[in-house]
Amino acid sequence: MNSRRQPDQALPVSAEGLGKKYRRGWALRETSLVIPRNRIVALVGPNGAGKSTLMGLITGLLRPTTGEITVFGDRPTGKGLHPAVSYLAQQKPLYQQFTVTETLMFGARTNPTWDQRYAEYLIEQAAVPVDARVATLSGGQRTRVALALALGKRPNLLLLDEPLADLDPLARETVLRALITEARTQGITVVLSSHVLAELEGVCDHLVLLHKGRVLLAGDVGRLSADGTPLGELALNRMRQAAQEEAA
Amino acid sequence: MIWASWRRQRAQLITLLGMVVIGAGVITLLRSNMIDAINSSQLAHCVTQAIDECSAPAEVQKAFRTEWATPFQTAQILIIGLPALIGVFIGAPLFARELEQGTHVLAFTQSVSRTRWMVSKLVVALVPALIVLIVLQYLVWWWLTAAGALGPRLNGSFNPVNFGIDHVSPVGYALFAFALGTFVGVVSRRTLVAMTVGLGAFVVVRFALSGLVNDLVPAQRREVPAGSDVDLRQGGGLELEFGWLNASGQPIPHDKVSALIQACKSTPSGTPNTQEGFLACLPQSGLAKKYTSFIPESQAWQVHLVDAAIFGGLAVLLLVGTAWALRRQS
């Protein structure tokens, strides 16, 4: 497998006929999509649309029921994250009793590709006190630490599940700006899910809209909203339309 | 409100009901099997008579006891352990789970008062648990009584295990364990902490206080002259004190008594004393009378009542504490 040795040549994510069924039913159905390199992808959709399932499939935490998915040309094994992928779950799991320094140390011990200098730089940028315990940090600071942990691994693909939920507007803006700066300067592909479309406006250049386990809309933002329709309105209208079709 | 509490406790209540049904079935079956065994081994008259009056061969008796020892013990352990189980699985999670999951906020922001909410939860949880306990306790008593002197009853009412499963004592312990569980639950706000700490505290307190009751019930005192060979403890009962008095009726210290008795066991010439010589020697050495204070078997019910009152009283205090903690809970 040539692509294995040269992940740079392969697409961050490519899925073909991907489906995932739980006992309760299909969470994701016949999903085919491609996520190009160096994009900031907004993954949006109502609750239960399959956003977390898709993220789980990309990380390999879940196994597909049907179809196929490749991450940088490799099929997620289910044994662990692809070395080039970082994943930040919605709850931002961190050890509450650890200090920030200890958290970074934890990152260094668990990631072979860890870049301590870079992680420290990110913490410094966030102005988070390094000897403070995680439990005492504010929501915004905690997100920054979790982000440093995810980025310190030097990933090529960063998956963020609702990274901005429970942050105040200013913290949202700051976190988002830091994230974009890093993604742009480091050439990282970022996939972030969010409910709040308004704040992804002008940030994301690629949109994946899921609804009831299917892709409603996917592609380059510039192309999707060629007539200047704001992203949020575009997605909301498409979702309303889908809901109406369903009711009919 | 009662319905809401009932619905939330439903799983536990169904478990309790299951316990009663299974318990009743098993005990009834065991009891009838046991009676068959007694009849077929011709031990029936040994049930009501004292052990030395039982005419059945010793090996038959022994075989019966060996065979039934485990079922008897299991039943006793069940009744001894049930209060602890009620405390751990019903008392401790009752409020701790609500506080842990934040669902108390739902109740606190409706129009019922916190006290009414608490009382309805307590009643719905506690009453069925107590009924189940009493029913199982009665069934076990019914079974063990059928075994009479062939079973654990032989050891008398004051045997710690027998005492713990008789009369109102289990109810007292259950009340205490339950109240302790709820209190620790409200204070710690953690189900797991409440369950473990509650259990630990219950076990410690239950055994630490088990002797206390004996000092609170009026004991009987009996004295006999040193020379006589009468058994002071007629018909069982619980001996609290035993000792010797001198001629003027003053108690003699135990170490001195043992020295004097040791001295009387041999004649002045150094040869072992005869029984008569020994008995005659005692009053001469100053050991005038033996005395004992004890609680007779017939007064066991008083001891049970006091015991239940102690644990019940503690339970009430703890419930008041629970109510107080809940009122200032946020």
Next chain:
Amino acid sequence: MNPLTATAVGKRYRTRWAVRDCSFAIPEGKVVALVGPNGAGKSTLLRMAAGLVRPTTGELRTFDTPVNGRIHPDVSFLAQNRSLYRDLTVRELTRAVAAMNDRWSADRVREVLGLLAGVDYDAKVGTLSAGALTQVAIAMALGRLPRLLLLDEPLSDLDPLARDETLRIIMTEVADRGTTVVMSSHLLSDLREVCDHILLIDGGRVQVDGDIEEVLARHRILVGPVAEESTVEGTLVSATRTERQATLLLREARPAPEGWAGTEPDLESLVMGYLRASRERRSSA
């Protein structure tokens, strides 16, 4: 009679003051946006008003009755964690909450739940999506027929469709019954259409309190050259600066001096300006 008043209210958790010296009065019939940075004390304030937390100092009154560890019969509270019995079905939950209330409108609850797209009455509450969970919780809050509705982050973890639906339910309540609403939220873009009063707290203290239109009219955003910042008159709330340009948020601003462009801020930039000021205060403290 104000639905909610606070007089010098403070709440201390061990050594930290979550709310401090907070005084305000919410006028009847308003829809109030309670905003502020994370950890500003918004939740504590709402929980105190609902009688779940006792103030360390001062007093809160709902409908002129002191809140004394008990929720006023005319007040409903939506907790941030939604606090519902998750092991019950929706039908059972409705019955349980109805049983806990003296005044209860089953029709209202049915109506609100009816607005939800296909909520299954026999589904366990715990299996509902976050959006449906919030909407069920709001239905429970409205079943009490409140005159004051306290909502702690009603919109967080809702998808855009569910947010729209939820706001519609709340606004219908306001239209029908003139209910006063106080809601905390971080989603300023959603608050703009629905709120007419703002209460901005920071570090547990009230920073801005008033009718949104009036508050906005009192403020100005001025954009101009950094070098001439001293010519601007008014109370500076906060500023962002590049090498040459300064963007200032001012309170009680005078007309903009020569070379400066002045506009009235929108709600979002106003709140952001105050949040920025709060962060600067905190990092310098």
Next chain:
Amino acid sequence: MLTDVIEFRIDRRSGVSTYMQIVQQVKQAMRLGLLHPGDRLPSAREVVEATAVNPNTVLKAYRELEREGLVEARRGLGTFVTKSLSSEATIGDDAPLRQELTGWMGRAQQGGLLVEDVDALYSAVRDEHYPAEERA
């Protein structure tokens, strides 16, 4: 039962306050002849159900329209249009002024003018004819 005669569209990104948008949309509808005297405006609840805005804002907009003498609130019945803003010149697709403008617009398009050009031209001419205070 009265059916809704108009529906408000609230643009959350326009920067114009919600209440002004409602006022403007009512006036617009009156000018275009979509609303006639005697028509009932949607009640606050109807607006809220459709657009999730604050009902107080809707009422405030109606009060403003009432102050300008365009509508009238009748207790328990609703708010009714009392005046006509439409004229022969503006009403209907075949109004003469409108047809003239349509013709002009067609010529502009053929001439290769962009939307921005048309807007700029239109506002420049409008500003020449109407004094500033009237425009506000």
